[in-house]
Amino acid sequence: MQKERLLNGFVTLKAIFFDMDGVIYDSMGNHSVAWSKAFAHLGWDFPLEQVYLNEGRTGSSTIHLLYKEKLGRLASDEEIGRIYEKKSELFDGMAKPKPLPGISGLMEKAKRAGLEIWVVTGSGQAQLLEELCADFLGLIEKGKIISGFDVKHGKPHPEPYLTALARSGFQADQVVVIENAPLGIEAAKAAGIYTIAINTGILSDDILWKSGADAVVKGVGDVEKIIFTV
Ligand code: MG
Numbered sequence: 613m614q615k616e617r618l619l620n621g622f623v624t625l626k627a628i629f630f631d632m633d634g635v636i637y638d639s640m641g642n643h644s645v646a647w648s649k650a651f652a653h654l655g656w657d658f659p660l661e662q663v664y665l666n667e668g669r670t671g672s673s674t675i676h677l678l679y680k681e682k683l684g685r686l687a688s689d690e691e692i693g694r695i696y697e698k699k700s701e702l703f704d705g706m707a708k709p710k711p712l713p714g715i716s717g718l719m720e721k722a723k724r725a726g727l728e729i730w731v732v733t734g735s736g737q738a739q740l741l742e743e744l745c746a747d748f749l750g751l752i753e754k755g756k757i758i759s760g761f762d763v764k765h766g767k768p769h770p771e772p773y774l775t776a777l778a779r780s781g782f783q784a785d786q787v788v789v790i791e792n793a794p795l796g797i798e799a800a801k802a803a804g805i806y807t808i809a810i811n812t813g814i815l816s817d818d819i820l821w822k823s824g825a826d827a828v829v830k831g832v833g834d835v836e837k838i839i840f841t842v
Contacts, residue, residue, distance in 0.1 A: 626786040628722050628839070629776050629805070630715075632733035632744070633667065634792035634812045639709035639740070640667065646706070647674070650699035656682055664813045667793035668734050670766035671696040696736075704739055711747065712812060714832030719751040721836065729756065732776045732789070734767050734796075736760035756780070768795040773803035790835060797823040808835055 634640040644663040651658040656678060666674055672692045679687040687695070719729050729751055735741065741759055745752050758776045765771040777784060784804035791797045792812050800807040801824040809825035810832065811817055820828045827838055 624786050625727060625788060625839070626782050627728035627730055627780055627788075629730045629732045629773065629787055629789045629800070630719075631668070631789070631791045631793070631796050632731055632735055632740070634712075635790050635810060636711060636715055636731065636744070636748075637709040637740070638712050638812065640664065640792075640813055642703055642706045642709055643667070646699050646703040649702050650695050651678060653698060654682075654695075660814065664815050665794060665819075667813075668767035668791075668795035668799065670734050670760045670763075671699065671736055673766050700737060700739075703737060708743075709740075712810075712832060714836075716748060716751065718832050718836055719748060721840065723751060725840070728780060728782075730776050730780055731757045731759075732772050733758070734760050734772065767793070767799035768802070770799050770802035773800050773805060777803065777805075788839060791825070792820075794819055794823040797825045801825075808838055810835060 630636055633643060644660050647663050648658050648660070658678060666677065669677070672687075675687045675692050675695050679685060679691070722729055731744065731752060736759060741757065744757065745754055758772055758779070760766060763771045763775055773789065777787065780787075787805050789800035789805045789807040790810060791800055791807055792810050794815070797807050797809055797820060806826050807824070809820040809828045811820055811828060811830060817828045829835060829838070
């Protein structure tokens with residue numbers, strides 16, 4: 613909290629852009645196991661820390677990364693389809709991830725304050741995206757979700773956040789991003805948006821600071837303090 617920069621211009625705040633995995637849902641544990649098992653089918657090791665460091669990429673980008681590392685080439689469309697299907701199947705078979713403690717309270721508070729709620733995720737997990745609106749009824753709308761299906765380039769490319777700015781019609785300084793992953797923070801900062809990192813994973817705070825976060829906090833309560841009491 614000490615390194616927090618002052619939130620000048622928050623009087624103009626119009627919206628909060630939420631990342632999904634590791635921010636709205638406590639889902640990164642499931643994702644990391646699913647990715648590791650999907651690659652284990654090929655005899656490849658994808659350690660937990662690597663999963664967290666690469667969180668935010670689209671599925672195909674993650675698969676290309678491993679193919680480059682292991683075989684020195686990109687994956688074919690067929691290989692991507694097969695592995696992502698396996699990963700999704702494993703993920704869908706697990707216990708449904710729970711919302712992050714306090715996250716719906718933060719959304720309700722944001723809504724009462726007149727702020728729009730947008731979701732900006734690299735995820736292409738159709739099941740989870742469908743459930744998002746049902747789980748957060750009255751808070752999250754289908755038309756305010758930017759997913760892996762809406763962009764060509766996933767995080768760390770700024771396209772997901774630039775797409776959210778374009779669709780919402782807001783300027784970068786009218787928005788705050790809540791992220792948990794290094795590549796997500798990079799993407800949001802490259803789009804010029806103030807970014808609060810909640811460290812809900814296994815990486816050190818330092819990695820999140822180095823990715824360019826404007827604040828690094830432990831939980832949703834700390835986010836509320838930054839947004840609503842400055
Ligand atoms: Mg995330």
